[in-house]
Amino acid sequence: METALDKPTAAASSSAEDRILVERAQDGDTRAFDDLVRKYTPKLYGMVYNMTSNREDTADLLQEIFAKAYRSVKRFQGKSSFYTWIYSISVNMTLNFLKKRGRYAKVSLDDVDSGIQNDPEFVKVTTAARDTVREVNINELQKRLNAAMMKLSEDHRTVVTLYDIQGHQHNEISKILGVSEGTVRSRLFYAHRILQTYLEDLV
Amino acid sequence: MSEFEDIQRLIRLKRFEAPKEDFVEDFLAKFHERQRSELLRQSSLSLLWERVSTYFDDLVTPRMVLVPAAACVGLLAIWGAMNIGSGNTTDATGSLVSSQSMPSVLSKQPAFNVDSQLIREVENDRALEIEGILLSRHFETDTTLQPELLDVVSVSGSATPVSAELQPVAGFNR
Numbered sequence: 001m002e003t004a005l006d007k008p009t010a011a012a013s014s015s016a017e018d019r020i021l022v023e024r025a026q027d028g029d030t031r032a033f034d035d036l037v038r039k040y041t042p043k044l045y046g047m048v049y050n051m052t053s054n055r056e057d058t059a060d061l062l063q064e065i066f067a068k069a070y071r072s073v074k075r076f077q078g079k080s081s082f083y084t085w086i087y088s089i090s091v092n093m094t095l096n097f098l099k100k101r102g103r104y105a106k107v108s109l110d111d112v113d114s115g116i117q118n119d120p121e122f123v124k125v126t127t128a129a130r131d132t133v134r135e136v137n138i139n140e141l142q143k144r145l146n147a148a149m150m151k152l153s154e155d156h157r158t159v160v161t162l163y164d165i166q167g168h169q170h171n172e173i174s175k176i177l178g179v180s181e182g183t184v185r186s187r188l189f190y191a192h193r194i195l196q197t198y199l200e201d202l203v
Numbered sequence: 204m205s206e207f208e209d210i211q212r213l214i215r216l217k218r219f220e221a222p223k224e225d226f227v228e229d230f231l232a233k234f235h236e237r238q239r240s241e242l243l244r245q246s247s248l249s250l251l252w253e254r255v256s257t258y259f260d261d262l263v264t265p266r267m268v269l270v271p272a273a274a275c276v277g278l279l280a281i282w283g284a285m286n287i288g289s290g291n292t293t294d295a296t297g298s299l300v301s302s303q304s305m306p307s308v309l310s311k312q313p314a315f316n317v318d319s320q321l322i323r324e325v326e327n328d329r330a331l332e333i334e335g336i337l338l339s340r341h342f343e344t345d346t347t348l349q350p351e352l353l354d355v356v357s358v359s360g361s362a363t364p365v366s367a368e369l370q371p372v373a374g375f376n377r
Contacts, residue, residue: 034231045221050220055222110220110221111220112220119219149214160214165214195210199213203209
């Protein structure tokens with residue numbers, strides 16, 4: 001499971017590795033592009049999934065994203081990292097998809113990894129709940145979190161997904177979205193405030 | 204620490220929602236399949252284009268091109284003529300002016316009204332009689348005119364008797 005924050009050295013090494021793979025892909029090495037797909041699929045899946053709340057849409061959209069990246073990789077000049085580039089493509093395509101899909105969409109959630117049982121936050125939420133009237137199980141918690149996320153605007157949901165769920169830094173999100181860091185922080189602040197109103201009984 | 208730390212920790216639990224382990228390899232297989240089908244579609248289109256081009260290159264000689272080209276030009280000319288003759292109305296773009304109506308001044312034809320008692324008699328009372336006489340002149344070999352009808356024909360000016368002879372006009376060809 002991908003966890004939050006990458007250390008700078010790991011990020012640098014990852015970036016150098018990406019550059020080599022991209023150069024090979026630009027020379028027509030399809031296996032190099034496959035390696036990029038393998039590397040970025042879990043990360044991009046998480047981003048698209050938390051934006052759409054539908055796993056079938058996520059898989060389809062991810063195919064479109066990598067197909068577009070494959071068509072465009074020869075034009076990639078390395079002005080930004082591949083990581084920023086592919087994330088920018090993903091965010092733009094996801095936002096366009098959400099605009100086309102409209103407001104009412106069928107929710108289709110992934111299973112929750114059993115590792116959540118060991119997460120301190122989950123333990124805290126569920127243990128606290130046992131002493132009260134409410135009972136919170138995994139499925140209910142998943143639905144509550146998802147519903148709260150879907151209350152957010154697409155811009156707010158994007159920054160929450162990238163920052164809170166995926167663990168990107170403000171400056172990285174700023175580059176991906178093409179907005180200032182101040183805008184990222186501002187969106188996060190308002191998004192958290194909205195989330196708190198919907199989830200305050202769980203915290 | 205942020206005032207929303209609790210809510211951030213809570214929302215971070217969403218990272219445990221994940222597809223099954225074999226998702227990535229299945230996804231990659233589907234991606235390859237998609238790439239192949241795109242390539243095949245592109246190559247089949249280019250193959251079809253190549254075959255069509257080759258077919259026409261072999262088949263069409265300059266002499267054979269002339270006949271259909273002439274036929275096309277002919278059809279276009281007929282079509283154009285029909286369009287012009289079909290009375291298209293002028294539109295806002297003013298593309299055609301051929302079917303514009305005649306100016307109102309020209310469309311007014313001068314009335315030929317001569318108020319004459321004799322004409323009225325011819326038209327009203329003796330019309331049938333004249334018709335009968337004219338028909339009889341047409342079918343009879345005897346061309347003698349009845350004297351009472353001669354004045355009518357000569358006065359009215361609008362009806363030329365069938366039996367009248369056309370005389371050459373002097374100096375017509377000058």
